[in-house]
Amino acid sequence: MSERTPREWSYWTVNKLQILSDYLPAFNKAAKRSDERLYIDLMAGQAANVERYTGKQLAGSPRRALESDPGFTHHAFCELPKNAGALEDNLRRTYPHKTFDVVPGDCNSTIDSVLRRLKPVSWAPTFVFADQQAAEIHWSTIEKVSRFKPTTSRTKAEIWMLVSPAMVIKGATGSGHVRFRERVSMSYGTEDWLRIQRARDRKTISGSEYRREMVNLIRKQLSEDLGYAVTHSIPMTMQNETELYYMVFATDHIAGDNIMSYLYNKAAQREPGMMKQARQLAAEETRIESGQLSFLDVEIPDPEVSGETLWRPEPHWEPSSRPWW
């Protein structure tokens, strides 16, 4: 199976994947008394990824899960058929002794077979990564993973999902917006989000309020409809200060809450330095392209990391408390 062209990732993806790399071993350490630990990746991505500007190889989520130490005992990697074959070839070559399934197809359909296969170990601590681009993952899929563990379990599967109101508003207002809005309704499992969309369409709320309300609605649903004890979110911000997406975490476990809170603050501390570095590298790329600078003269400084507390947990609010709801 031929490898696809590597995907170029920006600093916000590097920052997101660093959280994943730091969280997975901590999750497995906290769950080490369990003989089984499950990782489900609803959107596993491509085998080859590189960092924008630096061209550095960047491991995607499947590799980070497979390299977690302590590790998971079962891994399911869902991905569209166009990428799944090359991803599987690459992972089998790189991790010949690991137990994993690459599951080709739309994760909203394949989730049933994934969960059926894992059913005998459904009592095990489970981490689910829902790394979507805009609104591809149906709420019913999120609901299924949240109900996967037996009702007698003290905790549900942990869910870490990407929520991107910035991508949603692009699709919801561009050409083809009718079909796209239906897709977004599938991803929320309700049309409630349209109340936020209409408030934005009427300019009753700002773009930044829209993004916060859209993420808050997902958190409210995770917490009140699916019953998660704790949810957190952290924005991942572009150089123009727009939150491109938020990483939303849902857990029933105090350890999950504590570890992710710590890692969200670390990610918030890394972000300004990563942003500054990206700006410098972009400027240098322009100078190289115009012949003012040689590629060999470029030095890539390590991004600075702040020591301040830059992220704190905040509860979600009741969306219908807004006057425009």
Ligand SMILES: C[S@@+](CC[C@H](N)C(=O)[O-])C[C@H]1O[C@@H](n2cnc3c(N)ncnc32)[C@H](O)[C@@H]1O
């Ligand atoms: C943001 S990327 C995931 C990146 C990956 N988690 C990583 O860390 O490298 C989203 C991926 O989802 C895949 N995808 C899109 N729709 C999908 C669907 N309905 N089911 C499964 N995969 C899908 C895309 O092919 C793409 O590779």
